[in-house]
Amino acid sequence: xxxxATGMYEHFSRNGREAGDDRATxxxxxxxxxxxxxxxxxxxxxxxxxxxxxFVGPVGCATFCYYYIDCGHISAPHGRASAVATGLSRVLxxxxxxxxxxxxxxxxIGFNNAFQAANRGENFALFFVNNALFAMTGGQMAPxxxxxQVTTTTPYGRDVVAAGYPLRVCEVFETLEAPVFIERVxxxxxxxxxxxxxxxxxxxxxxxEKKGFAFVEILSPCPNNMREDPVKAAESFTQIxxxxxxxxxxxxxxxxxxxxPKNVPHKTVKELMAGGxxxxxxxxxxxxxxRRFKFxxxxxxxxxxxxxxxxxxxxxxxxxxxxxxSYGPEQRGGSASCAVRVWAxxxxxxxxxxxxxxxxxxxxxxxxxxxxxxxxxxxxxEASIKxxxxxxxxxxxxxxxxSAVANESGVPKASNTxxxxxxxxxxxxxxxxKNIKDALAESFSAKxxxxxxxxxxxxxxxxxxxxxxx
Ligand code: SF4
Numbered sequence: 273x274x275x276x277a278t279g280m281y282e283h284f285s286r287n288g289r290e291a292g293d294d295r296a297t298x299x300x301x302x303x304x305x306x307x308x309x310x311x312x313x314x315x316x317x318x319x320x321x322x323x324x325x326x327f328v329g330p331v332g333c334a335t336f337c338y339y340y341i342d343c344g345h346i347s348a349p350h351g352r353a354s355a356v357a358t359g360l361s362r363v364l365x366x367x368x369x370x371x372x373x374x375x376x377x378x379x380x381i382g383f384n385n386a387f388q389a390a391n392r393g394e395n396f397a398l399f400f401v402n403n404a405l406f407a408m409t410g411g412q413m414a415p416x417x418x419x420x421q422v423t424t425t426t427p428y429g430r431d432v433v434a435a436g437y438p439l440r441v442c443e444v445f446e447t448l449e450a451p452v453f454i455e456r457v458x459x460x461x462x463x464x465x466x467x468x469x470x471x472x473x474x475x476x477x478x479x480x481e482k483k484g485f486a487f488v489e490i491l492s493p494c495p496n497n498m499r500e501d502p503v504k505a506a507e508s509f510t511q512i513x514x515x516x517x518x519x520x521x522x523x524x525x526x527x528x529x530x531x532x533p534k535n536v537p538h539k540t541v542k543e544l545m546a547g548g549x550x551x552x553x554x555x556x557x558x559x560x561x562x563r564r565f566k567f568x569x570x571x572x573x574x575x576x577x578x579x580x581x582x583x584x585x586x587x588x589x590x591x592x593x594x595x596x597x598s599y600g601p602e603q604r605g606g607s608a609s610c611a612v613r614v615w616a617x618x619x620x621x622x623x624x625x626x627x628x629x630x631x632x633x634x635x636x637x638x639x640x641x642x643x644x645x646x647x648x649x650x651x652x653x654e655a656s657i658k659x660x661x662x663x664x665x666x667x668x669x670x671x672x673x674x675s676a677v678a679n680e681s682g683v684p685k686a687s688n689t690x691x692x693x694x695x696x697x698x699x700x701x702x703x704x705x706k707n708i709k710d711a712l713a714e715s716f717s718a719k720x721x722x723x724x725x726x727x728x729x730x731x732x733x734x735x736x737x738x739x740x741x742x
Contacts, residue, residue, distance in 0.1 A: 279313025279322055279342060286339040297340060302502020304459040304492025305334050308401060308468070311459075312370070313341045315473040321480050325368040326360050328353045332374040333408045333494075334401065351382025354389040357396040365534040368479045369396035376406035379415040379439050386441075390485055393450025395532045397479040397486045399472065400441060403494035404513065411497030415439035418516050423497075438516050442489050446522040452484040452529045454522040458491035458514070460506040467519070474526065483529040491517055555590040560616035563702060564624040567691075568609035568641055569633025569654075571600055574688030577715055578631065579610035581692060584711035585703045586614040594622035607636055614702070629700050631691050633674070635659050650700055652691065670698075670741060677732050683722075686729040693733025698741065 283294045297306040316322040325343040329335055331350035338345035348356040348371075357371035378386045378400050386398065405423050406412040412425040416439050420429040430438075442456045453475055457468035468490055475486035491513050495505035567579045576597050586593040594613045600606025611624035626646040632638035632653040639659055645651050647666040653659075655671035663669055674690035683689070689712065695701050696708055712730060716722045 277310045277313060279315070279317035280310065280340050281342045284339050286336055298336060299333065300494075300496040302493060302495040302505055303333070304403065304490065304494075305337075305401065306340075307459045307465060308399065308472075308490055308492060309334075309337055309340050311465070311469050311472045312372075312399065312476070315469070315476045316341070316343060316368075316370075318473070319476055319480050321368045321476065324366075325370055326364065328357045328360065328369065328371040328396075330371075330373040330377040331408075332377050332406075334372055334374060335408075337372060351377050351380070352385060353377065354382060354386040354394075354396075354398060357398070358385075358389050358392075358394045361395040365395070365482065365532075368476065368482075370476070370479065371396055371398045373398065373400055374407065375400070375402045375404065375416040376409075376412075376414045379441060380406075383415070383439075383441075387444070390445045390451050390487060391448050393452070393485045393532070395479075395482055395484055397475040398488075399475070400487065400489045401492045402441075402489055402513075402517065403492045403497075404438075405494065405497055407494045407497050411494075416441075416517075418512065440517065442487070442517075442522050445487055450485060451487055451523055452478055452526050453486040453488075453524050455487075455524070456489040456491070456517060456519050456522070458510065458519055460491065460493055460509040460513075464510070464519070471521075474524075478526050478529075482531045482534075483526060484532050486526075489517070491519075552588055552590040554587075554592050557591075557616040560591065560702070562613065562615040563629070564627045564646070565612040565614075565629045565631070566609060566624050566627035566641055566644075567612070567631045567688075568607070568637030569631075571606050571608040573608075573633050574685070575608050575631075575633065576610050578688040578692060579612045581708070581711045581715050582695075582701065583612050583614075584714060585701065585708045586612075588707045588711060589703050591615070591703075592617055592619055594619045596622035596624075607634070609637060609641070629695065631695070632657070633687060633691070650698065652694060652698070652700075654687065670694075672733075673736070674733070677736055678729050681725070681729040681732045683725045683729050686726055689726045689729040690733040693730035694737050696730070697734035697737030 286298050287294045299306045322343050327343050327345050329337045329347045330353045353371040353373045357369050361369040402416050404416050405414050411423050413423045417430050419432050422429050455471040457471045458464040459468050471488045475488050478486040493505040493509040495502045498505045567575045569575045583593045583595040592615045597610045613619050628649040630641050630645045630651045635657050638653050642661050642663045645667045650668045651663050652670050652672050655673040672694050674687040677690040678686040713723045
């Protein structure tokens with residue numbers, strides 16, 4: 273008597289109806305998927321992990337695995353099961369996470385996801401079903417297709433000169449340090465199924481003990497696309513596939529491997545974003561008018577830091593704010609800019625196309641962005657720049673000698689701070705001066721000796737504005 277599979281649903285709501293049995297899967301006769309899912313379900317039940325496990329299904333013939341194995345399921349987009357399993361295993365470090373992918377799914381579109389997960393030693397079990405083609409979509413060539421194999425997209429057989437060589441995933445993963453267990457098995461006949469059962473169980477034991485990345489490649493016939501009856505398909509699978517994909521264990525360090533630590537130390541969002549300080553909750557303020565800033569100049573002039581100080585000052589008053597940098601190709605000397613939006617409510621897009629305030633610290637950015645300033649806005653630029661300025665009518669244009677102010681204050685590199693002082697003096701920043709200065713001081717928290725000199729520049733810039741503009 274055939275033992276009733278455990279770990280599976282009592283009735284399959286998607287089933288092979290022609291078999292007249294609601295516990296028959298929908299897979300074609302002779303397909304390996306049904307056998308593999310049964311082996312996984314049984315092992316999960318035997319190990320007592322079924323109620324806790326999350327199974328990440330692929331796109332392909334195995335998509336409907338959630339109709340069969342009785343555990344938690346998530347369906348991943350094509351090729352992304354390893355990426356989804358990575359996320360799950362990190363947020364659910366105590367739960368067994370199991371990913372299942374075919375060779376089109378893992379070997380082609382999702383290879384980098386799976387490879388990088390293996391290289392990081394992510395804490396999940398990955399079952400990789402290799403039938404040497406894209407099965408669900410009609411038998412196209414996959415990276416695992418054998419040399420000379422006829423598929424719908426290689427009608428004359430896979431030509432390795434044009435289409436490359438079959439991808440041996442176990443052999444590739446074997447080169448990596450992190451995986452705990454790698455084995456290739458087959459479900460083409462009873463003897464092989466018994467070996468597959470052991471490998472699947474081993475991978476799930478490793479996952480039960482949360483010891484890291486376990487990988488089992490399973491050679492699985494696809495009689496439908498091989499255009500063979502199930503018995504012949506299984507025979508040719510053992511005779512042909514195993515020449516390219518030899519069965520066996522490639523790595524097993526499960527005895528020595530320790531459970532992966534659950535809580536890898538990391539900084540909280542508060543620590544990352546506010547240096548450990550309490551952040552001010554953002555408040556909706558319908559009377560506050562949106563302000564859009566663009567800061568631009570050469571990389572290395574402190575453009576991005578200037579934008580950050582403005583953004584920090586806004587955040588410290590509970591205003592909604594976004595800061596978006598744009599880098600030139602060079603670290604120094606190329607153009608850089610950043611956009612800052614401050615508003616009374618959530619900001620949908622951080623881009624600024626028509627700033628209310630434009631700071632231009634070099635000629636290319638002055639020429640590029642001056643025409644974009646919004647009507648009624650302000651263009652404040654480095655006065656030493658010789659440029660033909662084309663700003664729209666209704667824009668206030670102020671040449672400001674930021675580099676001279678910074679120089680005379682003894683801090684030649686602080687032109688950006690001079691612009692901050694100038695904006696404050698002109699009343700362009702809708703925040704308290706205390707919060708602006710606090711944000712400026714905070715920006716030098718790693719170099720406290722620079723706080724006082726920059727405050728000098730800030731005050732000198734405000735004085736220049738007071739003496740010459742207001
Ligand atoms: S097409 Fe192939 S892989 Fe898909 S269910 Fe049928 S036999 Fe299985």
